[in-house]
Amino acid sequence: MENKEGTMERLALLFFLFLFPSLVTAQVSYSIPEESPKGSLIGNIARDLGLDSKRLFSGNARIFTGDNTDYVDLKRERGVLIVKDKIDRELLCGQTTPCALHFQVILENPMEFYTVAVEIVDINDNAPLFEKSDMTFKISESAVIGAKFLLERAVDPDVGTNGLQSYFLSKTEHFALKLKDQPDGEKIVEMVLQKPLDREKQEELFLVLTAVDGGEPQLTGTVKIHVTVLDANDNAPVFTKPLYKATIPENAAKGTVVTRVSASDADKGLNSKILYSISTTIADIRDLFKMNESNGDLILADSIDYEKARYYQIHVQASDEGGLTDSCKVTVDVTDINDNKPVINIISQINVIPEDSKPETIVTMVNVQDLDSGENGKVHCAINEQIPFTLKLATDGFFNLVTESRLDREIGSGYNITVICSDEGVPSLSSSVTLTLQVSDVNDNCTCI
Structure with missing residues (x-):
């Protein structure tokens, strides 16, 4: 289950950390089966990112999910990610594949973040299910050979080979089962008349339709079919x-x-x-x-x-x-209509900064999300002008507020920095947040005698 990135990727990551110690956006990925028990190991995040446990503690390492979904836990003393709560792939992703959790590991002093993806692998934990327990048909004895009768389809939340694969009809001389594949992968299920019905010989037929998946072990679901034979209906x-x-x-x-x-x-x-x-x-x-x-x-x-x-x-x-x-x-x-404002999340922030901090020092890390799509979901962020700070895009949805030049407490001892994020919808929707930052004194003025 652990990440298996090669040696060259590790060296490339370490080289990146060496060149850019204050801004890290490396990515690592893992995969686990759904329904893994609480406490199951996902991967050794410290090893895979080239970090030691001391850095995890000094940087107050933590997980940021953005959507408040809390399935994964970071054990800093061991440097590993574990399952915090059981994950139901069908509840999390429905029929969407692949299904993955995406989150960030955040560190401070200096601020860094790493992107992590955990693929949730489907297991065959759902049997095909019919909505009803039985289906009823009233069919004329004059129905012609080849007449089709649409049957209810079963639903299986699992995907791939674990999902619904086929159907079987109980043995009968009057009907055959016909499955028609659709371009989207679904099947239309029809019961086709093979032999004329005779109401005088048999007024009712009782059949069973079985749906099967392709998992191991194979799971099934059934529905009863009740056919009542009527008089004269030709078309x-x-x-x-x-x-x-x-x-x-x-x-x-x-x-x-x-x-x-x-x-x-x-x-x-x-x-x-x-x-x-x-x-x-x-x-x-x-x-x-x-x-x-x-x-x-x-x-x-x-x-x-x-x-x-x-x-x-x-x-x-x-x-x-x-x-x-x-x-x-x-x-x-x-x-889509533009009905969602950008959501601004402050994922890491310092409240006091020394006036001798170097330019490009990160003071705040911001994550911005907009649930809309297309132009409605494209977001631009800016801060108020005439201050010695700038907002830089780190990676998709993440911004770093950094010092643009050296600070001078004698000129500005504190700043209220307003971050405004607007989407490209018509009309545009926006959100804002105000950050308060104090500049601490450094003894850089002397009185000469």
Whole structure:
């Protein structure tokens, strides 16, 4: 689990530390399985960064996460990183891969910081799950060979080979299982009629659909299928297109019609009546969207947030009175609006500085985060003018406030330094913080007799 950077990388890091002792931005990475027990070793951070335990103590080494997520602990006496609390990869990253924690190790006297990435490796800790325990179909005995019936898909929060892999239908002479791969990796699951139904011979069928993942050991989930055989329905609904695309802003109001889907049925009377429904099994989608079952309107049911999800896939089903179905997919892109101010975090600061401090001495380290994306998330920071300090970008999102020239307590004994950070959204949003710094006296004036 420990970092395995080569000797050349270590030498390069030490050379960097030698040239720039007051500003260090080296990076080290590790990987651990999710659900690792509390106290599990992540890596020897002191060794991998070329530091000794004395420096960790003298520099008051600590971890800065920025988002207050506290999964990792730094043991200064051993110079190691350990798991502070169990990490659930699915809770942390959902379906996003790779999944990693990003944080900084901060030291003082002098101020330094190092960037650390810990990849959270998926384990097969979730079985495929169907939202419902059973599915019911009412199918006409006149349904033609090849008629398709959309089945509910299972959900598996695991990723890669640990995720959902395939389905199996219990043995039956009337139906076969058909899986259709989608470009996004999902599968549409359909039950296809293989042999005509005869209501006089069998009014009901009971089947089981099993979903399996690819983990070791392999995990499964099941759902019961109940088929009731009805009289005379010749034609299934057909959607006008297999894919509908829509775009909505993240501040769209509840009740907004996202898009309308449409299907037709060549039957007459009750058998031509179509009902629309969402067949997606992901709970979040059912909470955020609803379907007008009569006209096919997909409606926003709750507030959406671009920073939580930028894209949704919604599977919609059209059903007629005879139980025949067709399916389509709706993709919804969420567009960002500038609804987040930059957040300024003071990660290290000194309150008093000697007046003989050298130029480029770091007095404060600042981290700035903006949850918006694109131009809305681009942030620029500045400080008030006419003071002997300047703000320099250290690395993405990190700024160092440094002395620009030598200080003179007789000219300025203290400073109130205002840091203002603004994004590039329209209108622009900004935040500010004021730092107070005192200049301590050094006996540099003498009275000559």
